[in-house]
Amino acid sequence: MPNTIHIPTPLRPFTEKNESVEVSGATVGELLADLTTKYEGLRKHLYADDGRLRNFVNVYLNDEDIRYLQREKTPVKPGDSLSIVPSVAGGAPTAPADRVAAGLQTGPRAAGAVDLNAEEIKRYSRHLIMPEVGVDGQKKLKAGSVLCIGAGGLGSPAAMYLAAAGVGRIGIVDFDVVDFSNLQRQLLHGTSSVGRSKLDSAKDRLADLNPHIEIDTYETTVTSDNALDLFKPYDVILDGTDNFPTRYLVNDACVLSGKPNAYGSIFRFEGQASVFATKEGPCYRCLYPEPPPPGLVPSCAEGGVLGVLPGIIGVIQATEAIKLILGVGDPLIGRFLIYDALKMRFRELKLRKDPDCPVCGTHPTVTKLIDYEQFCGIRPEPAAQATGAAVNEWETTSVDLKKRLDAGDDVFILDVREPNEYQICRIPGSVLIPLGELPRRYAELPKDKDIVAHCKMGGRSAKAQEFLQSVGFKRVKNLRGGILDWIDKVDPSQPKY
Amino acid sequence: MGLRLNEAVDAAIRAHGAETYPNECCGALIGRDGVVTETLALPNTTEEGPRRRFKVRPQDYRAAEGRAAQVGGELLGFYHSHPDHPAKPSQTDLDYAWPFFSYVIVSVSEGVSGDMTSWRLRGDRSAFDQEDLNS
Numbered sequence: 001m002p003n004t005i006h007i008p009t010p011l012r013p014f015t016e017k018n019e020s021v022e023v024s025g026a027t028v029g030e031l032l033a034d035l036t037t038k039y040e041g042l043r044k045h046l047y048a049d050d051g052r053l054r055n056f057v058n059v060y061l062n063d064e065d066i067r068y069l070q071r072e073k074t075p076v077k078p079g080d081s082l083s084i085v086p087s088v089a090g091g092a093p094t095a096p097a098d099r100v101a102a103g104l105q106t107g108p109r110a111a112g113a114v115d116l117n118a119e120e121i122k123r124y125s126r127h128l129i130m131p132e133v134g135v136d137g138q139k140k141l142k143a144g145s146v147l148c149i150g151a152g153g154l155g156s157p158a159a160m161y162l163a164a165a166g167v168g169r170i171g172i173v174d175f176d177v178v179d180f181s182n183l184q185r186q187l188l189h190g191t192s193s194v195g196r197s198k199l200d201s202a203k204d205r206l207a208d209l210n211p212h213i214e215i216d217t218y219e220t221t222v223t224s225d226n227a228l229d230l231f232k233p234y235d236v237i238l239d240g241t242d243n244f245p246t247r248y249l250v251n252d253a254c255v256l257s258g259k260p261n262a263y264g265s266i267f268r269f270e271g272q273a274s275v276f277a278t279k280e281g282p283c284y285r286c287l288y289p290e291p292p293p294p295g296l297v298p299s300c301a302e303g304g305v306l307g308v309l310p311g312i313i314g315v316i317q318a319t320e321a322i323k324l325i326l327g328v329g330d331p332l333i334g335r336f337l338i339y340d341a342l343k344m345r346f347r348e349l350k351l352r353k354d355p356d357c358p359v360c361g362t363h364p365t366v367t368k369l370i371d372y373e374q375f376c377g378i379r380p381e382p383a384a385q386a387t388g389a390a391v392n393e394w395e396t397t398s399v400d401l402k403k404r405l406d407a408g409d410d411v412f413i414l415d416v417r418e419p420n421e422y423q424i425c426r427i428p429g430s431v432l433i434p435l436g437e438l439p440r441r442y443a444e445l446p447k448d449k450d451i452v453a454h455c456k457m458g459g460r461s462a463k464a465q466e467f468l469q470s471v472g473f474k475r476v477k478n479l480r481g482g483i484l485d486w487i488d489k490v491d492p493s494q495p496k497y
Numbered sequence: 498m499g500l501r502l503n504e505a506v507d508a509a510i511r512a513h514g515a516e517t518y519p520n521e522c523c524g525a526l527i528g529r530d531g532v533v534t535e536t537l538a539l540p541n542t543t544e545e546g547p548r549r550r551f552k553v554r555p556q557d558y559r560a561a562e563g564r565a566a567q568v569g570g571e572l573l574g575f576y577h578s579h580p581d582h583p584a585k586p587s588q589t590d591l592d593y594a595w596p597f598f599s600y601v602i603v604s605v606s607e608g609v610s611g612d613m614t615s616w617r618l619r620g621d622r623s624a625f626d627q628e629d630l631n632s
Contacts, residue, residue: 009562009572010595044622045596056593058555065555085558088575089543090590090600091521091550092582175546197548219546226545 001078005035008086014041020081028061029072031082046084056087114142114168120212124166137326138166142212144325145169146262147234149222149250151198152176153300153310154240154264156188158318162238163206163213165322170206171216171234174198181497185307222246224369227253236321238262240314242299244291245372251276251284252369255360262321264313267297269306269341271313274332274351275320277360281333286354291376302459309341394465396477398486401452405429412446414453414476416464417483421456425494427486435460442471454479454486456497499629500573500599500615501532509536510603511610514578518608520547523577525561526599529570536576537561550589551577574599574615581605584612586625594618599628 002022007015015021023034032053036043048054059066060083066074076082116124116138127133133141144167148155151174162170176198178189193201199217206215218230222241227249231237237259239250247265254261254277261276263284277283316337323329336349359366404411413430415422422432433441435455445451451473453461458481465478479486487494502510506526513522513536525537539561543552553561553575565572575598579585584604586594594600596618603613616625 008558008595009565010597013597060555085555086595087555087593088523088553088558088595089551089593090577091543091545091587092548092579219548 003031003076004081006083008084011042014039028066028074028076058085058087060085114139132328140326141166142168145234146236146238146321147171148238148240149173150240151188151202152240153185154314156186157311157314158238159206160209161315161318163210169214172199172202173218173222175219175221185310222249227369228257231257231259236260236262236324238317238321245376248375249372252359252366255283260324262317264317266305266309266313268303271309271339273313273316273337278333282351282353283360285359286357287351294377306341394477395480396452397480398489402490410449412449412451414451416453416461417455424497425483435464438464438467451476452479455482457482457484501631503534506533506536510576513538514603514605514610515608518605519580521551521578521580523551523553525575526573527565527570528573533573537564548580576601578603578605584614586616591625
């Protein structure tokens with residue numbers, strides 16, 4: 001008994017206008033092969049040049065997407081029916097590939113292909129009179145391009161100096177909007193830009209700094225799907241990210257696409273910088289083959305950062321990017337720079353390329369981009385999170401806590417933040433015991449009451465909840481989203497930080 | 498060959514583009530013999546930033562085909578908006594294009610809908626050709 005395939009409207013001209021076609025085979029792949037043998041014209045619309053199904057072609061076996069079955073190897077029974085369902089998608093021109101469509105530059109330009117006009121010569125005169133730069137070097141900068149991942153703490157100073165120095169094309173990847181808490185260090189954005197997209201704000205600032213350069217903006221996160229395309233049209237990638245999955249992704253994508261990574265990272269008073277993924281030099285994975293366990297290293301939002309610190313590190317990254325484009329000096333390849341703002345001291349570690357590195361070693365095992373969230377041990381948030389319901393019995397929400405307090409329930413609210421955070425805002429009636437002091441102070445907590453632990457965003461208090469449970473507290477819950485969520489949903493009169 | 502939009506359809510596409518600005522809107526074009534008689538506004542489900550991308554889910558695609566069958570017409574194609582960009586197809590539009598469909602693009606500038614164009618995929622998938630669009 002043959003199987004039927006339902007043909008979508010745009011493909012019916014290839015099947016003599018038939019809405020469904022009878023085919024035979026033992027698997028989904030065989031049915032599709034039979035279909036394209038009968039109707040050859042379908043092939044180029046269903047399959048890419050490499051013989052794989054195009055990613056906008058969805059195939060359903062009796063209403064189930066074959067991606068969730070065994071894809072094209074999924075066996076079919078007599079009477080099963082297949083449906084081809086188009087994904088319809090598109091968008092406005094911004095992707096690097098659109099530069100091809102638009103006839104714009106898609107790769108490195110030769111310095112000989114650009115010229116400096118009188119206005120530019122005036123603008124860059126302090127560069128032009130130095131023998132290490134000169135007219136030729138300035139043309140190299142104009143022909144050069146840098147992609148800044150993030151328009152935040154590191155991306156701000158880096159992009160501004162790159163623009164001012166005359167780097168001809170600067171790409172910025174970001175998807176965030178400007179928040180008041182950014183202004184302490186992200187000088188690309190001003191008070192009047194709060195609430196605007198960081199890209200719009202950055203573009204205006206950079207265009208004002210230097211109208212002779214091109215600024216490409218990409219409103220997206222860097223993902224395994226788009227990274228290689230995003231990186232393609234640039235000479236240097238400048239990593240200004242603040243999380244491990246993206247850091248490993250940027251590193252691997254730099255190695256795979258052969259682009260140097262001007263790397264920087266910051267935390268509290270300490271910054272780091274290096275140049276990774278050059279042909280001869282080490283990559284980030286040579287230094288850190290494995291990410292730290294999730295939650296071990298706090299982010300700047302959790303741990304704080306001295307506002308001027310990204311200014312220093314971002315400018316070091318920009319310096320390295322400019323040196324790479326000019327081909328002058330000793331780049332930070334194979335050297336890991338550590339800056340301590342409190343001691344005001346720079347240290348340098350030697351780095352070697354690891355021959356066993358899984359991505360840049362002699363026998364790499366990572367040959368394409370992977371799932372970096374999974375690599376870093378970050379599980380996707382449960383779907384229930386979006387609906388606002390508590391996701392498990394060890395969590396509660398701001399709204400539920402407020403209801404219980406209003407109802408007069410005797411709930412013990414444990415604040416595990418630091419005293420300086422407690423000074424900024426607090427939940428009325430809460431008791432402060434910082435997470436680090438909890439192991440020696442937990443005896444102060446009541447065992448006969450419900451305890452709700454909270455911190456700023458819910459990370460530290462989840463650890464407190466786990467710890468208290470391990471020492472015998474049975475009635476402890478974590479406040480999901482921390483005090484920030486409480487302020488959003490219950491008490492907007494308090495300041496957020 | 499060209500595509501004709503009746504007045505209500507023309508207005509509906511423009512209104513949808515203005516409504517979702519600064520994000521892209523998308524929807525299905527339903528009609529018969531090159532005349533669009535109704536549109537079906539669809540949710541933009543892209544995960545890559547709706548300011549520059551749109552995506553129609555498979556179930557919404559099926560709903561569009563279902564609606565076409567219900568009114569005795571056919572699915573003629575899809576429309577979407579280009580916020581603050583010209584009404585010209587992008588590489589992404591080309592990558593995802595299906596044959597024989599009309600792709601209507603409305604340019605929306607600072608919240609106001611402007612140029613509207615219609616495009617069809619060339620047989621070898623290499624490019625779009627603009628088609629006449631009459632309202």
